[in-house]
Amino acid sequence: MRTGLILGAVLAGLALCAAAVSAFWTPHDITRMAIADKLLPPSGAHWLGTDHFGRDMLSMAMLGAQTSMAVALVAVAIGMALGVPLGLLAAARRGTWMDEVVMRGNDLVFAFPSLVIAILITAVRGPSAVNAMVAIGIFNIPVFARVTRGTALPIWVLDYVRAARVAGKGTALISLQHVLPNIAGLLIVQATIQFSLGILAEAGLSYVGLGAQPPTPSWGRMLAEAQTMMALAPHVAIIPGLCIVLTVLGLNLLGDGLRDALDPRLRVVR
């Protein structure tokens, strides 16, 4: 159990570091093309080789991490900022028309996968990283609303909430003081999961050209460009893919590990 948490933290931490460092420094300048050095296998000068324009793959991958993480992070922020309050509201007003409206609205948004939202936005606004953020973020809203409501509902029937009502507290105050702190752990776990899904979704969107546009590097577009060359130089297709897999795997292991660490059933002392 613990090994998963540590492995996850290490993998996710590495990806985060790579993304952070790439903002100031990369091993090579990727704006300069060197066609003579194209499709070189990994070597001392280029640890992960070069792509079809002779750009350093390690530098590209680091910048790609930055793009992926930025998009996924903003998307999670959008989802939480809107989804958590909606979920808290629905749980506090459970069984009323307000709950019904929020949840039906959720179901409706759920019918628009982030790719479909991205298609719609792109069709009218043109592709960009911001569109990807918004598209994934909108899809995250019902996810967080649902998780928030689902975990908050069992809290509302507990005696300590009834005791707070006897102490004269209203639903808003109880939601903030009792409900939110008690579901925060699970929300954090959900955030890591949505973060990893966001990275996958961003990769998919940029692969089909609906995400970050050139010259901003992104893992998905690196894969799209590698497709025709992968028989010649498999490393150009394998490296960005491995970046995605390891980052997503790390985040998922981290989320699972955190959930086990936070599981109330393991903490109950009777």
Place this chain on the structure above:
Amino acid sequence: MLRYLSSRILSLGLSLLVASALVFSVVELVPGDPASFMLGTGAQPETVEALRRQMGLDQPLPLRYAAWLGAILQGDLGTSFTYKTPIAGMILERLQVSLPLALMALALAVAIALPVGTFAAARRGKAGDGLVMGAAHVGIALPNFWLAMLLVLVFAVRLRWLPAGGFPGWSAPAAALRSLILPAIALALPQAAILARVLRSALVETMGQDYVRTARAKGLSAGQALRRHALRNALIPVLTILGMQFSFLLAGAIIIENVFYLPGLGRMIFQAITQRDLIVVQSAVLVLVAAVIAVTFLVDLAYGAVDPRLRRP
């Protein structure tokens, strides 16, 4: 049951109505005039005016929506502005690729996930569980289009067992099926991993329930209690995920079609986007969304079939 059914049908109709309004109104978000947007900057004013009339842009918005919806209900999805052909026919043709692909992937995902998830739950905490769930963790992290690329590299380029892309059409059924095998596997594996994990945790949860203890006290072995009592109860959360997965499979199919050059709905949408053919995008997206909503409706009905508590009169 009747009450449950009618409330679900009402909800289905309402969802479809709101979803169609959402999809329709997206065109309104176009900066400036949709017709000149679609035709580009170099268009003749007369052509723009003609398209405006064809799209009914001279009419007020609610009227336009009503007309659009009315046409759709009669099976008329409009005419493609690029190809000048009815969109309904185009979509129907493309669905012949996309729908079998999504269904094959779904069937494959379930066929893999059911035994794997049950196996892991039955030996939870043991080596087999750890191994299988570790593999599932990696499976979830795989982007399906990358998996598709690797599959092509191995099975098409190196081994030459299966085609790397393209679609011969259903007139050659065997070849058509062969060309869908790799795409279906690429779509199914990550979904199977998710489903197996959900099934395992649902099973572990239900196996801790009192009624499973009751079953054991009746003389059922651990395996019998799992199959006869825990599995059916665990199907309820699995069903939820299954419904959601269909929407991901449809979306995933759009991407995978691009890897394998399959003439499905996804390829059509991307071509339409590059050609700025908003009418096609709008109609195709509506079909996608309607399919997801319809699946949600079917999942709701399945709930009612599985769980007698929902059928309460």
Place this chain on the structure above:
Amino acid sequence: MIRLEDLSVAIDGRPVLQGVSLDLPPGRVTGLVGESGSGKSMTALAITGLLPDRARASGRVLLDSRNLLETPEAAMCRIRGSRIGMIFQEPMTALNPLMTIGDQVAEVLRLHRGLDRRTALAQARERLDRVGLPQPRFPLTLYPHELSGGQRQRVAIAMAIALRPGLLIADEPTTALDVTTQARILDLLSGLARDEGMALLLITHDLAVVAGMTDHVAVMQSGRVVEHGPTEAVFRQRRHPYTRQLFAASRHVPARIPPGPATPLVQVTDAVREYRLPGGGLRALDGVNLTIARGESVGLVGESGCGKSTLARAILGLDTLQGGHIRLDGQDIAAVRPMPRKARARMQVVFQDPFGSFDPRWRVDRLLAEPFHLTGRPPDWRDRVATTLTEVGLDPDDARKFIHQFSGGQRQRLAIARALIIRPALIVLDEAVSALDVRVRAQVLDLLARLQAVHGLSYLFISHDLSVVRGVTDRILVMQAGRIVEEGTPDQIIDAPRHDSTKALVAAMPKIPAGWL
């Protein structure tokens, strides 16, 4: 015939059962009594071979001279359900929600007898008739959610006895049920044991249930049987100090000063509360009148669903009435919505569940100070927390602890402290001692009596069980279907009940025969 010889169980090396020996001959009802954690349920699980994976058992569990502890799992599966039947405490969750009751009973018959579905269902019908779920009211096609708790427990019994096992183990079978339902289920169990010649092992924390039901009794304390023998002899002689303590605690009546001249504190008149339900309206309160005087303890007794909780919620201002008045010190507080803070601050509550009553993320000082929300937090609130902790018998240093560091009894003291801190005039005790072990319950009742004497508090004791409230109240009200049907002193109510529903409650009360005491 089942015999336990020197049975010991350890979980992760920690002993939970030590040298338990017990005979369970056919036709005999044996009681296994003790407080929570004494190893009662573990004994049952050891007999059936359903111990948790990490548990290690030694000694012998003999069924016809075969040691069940060494019997392979496949053979145990053939024994469970056919030779040994078992029912558990929680009837609401003990049945598979997706299977009809007919199929669930038939499953035992099909499994062990290899019957086809139709024959098995026909026999299941017979068994359900036997446990008091006859046609046509209870067809085989019902699902568990269509039954009440008592009815579900009957289904569980039907499954356990379907193959007429030699031993039936009932683990707290009635603890989750109303008193009148409990009486009927216990009747059913003893009748079955007698008619079928089964050995019945009845596990319970309730001495009175043991007295009324069993031939033999074994008293358990921390994993050991400290005393056993014929029930009457054990009850009369009480050789072991632990048995004596249990006895004293279960009959404990705290010393109380009767209240002075009656000044009404709370007056409820003609209270009406209706709920709209899919099947029509439910009148939870149907013209309820109730007065609680200053310094008085009033008991409110009735079966679940009779409206007593709704009444409590209305008094506390958590729910609004559709008709009638609630006066506090003569002022109508139900007319103003929401109920004014000053009025609410005069009333506090203690709930049943000592585990769910506190936010696990807050420290004790913050938890106890929460009711100050009604009055404004005074500058010396930390001193007030410390004083109140001392008052309920805890340490002022406990203020910085989290709730999981306390035992169930201590938590109930904290709940009382939380209710007490703003010095209310009335404390509603909603099944507040029902979940506690008898010795802890006695201590908490003493504490409540002391606090009442010091602060002149009024109490409203709400319970489904007359025996809980008889020793601690001045007056008891019996509620049924949204109405108060009888009112009187505890002695009047219990010795000379007039209303049918009171009579039923009194008759259902498990009692230790007077001569045994």
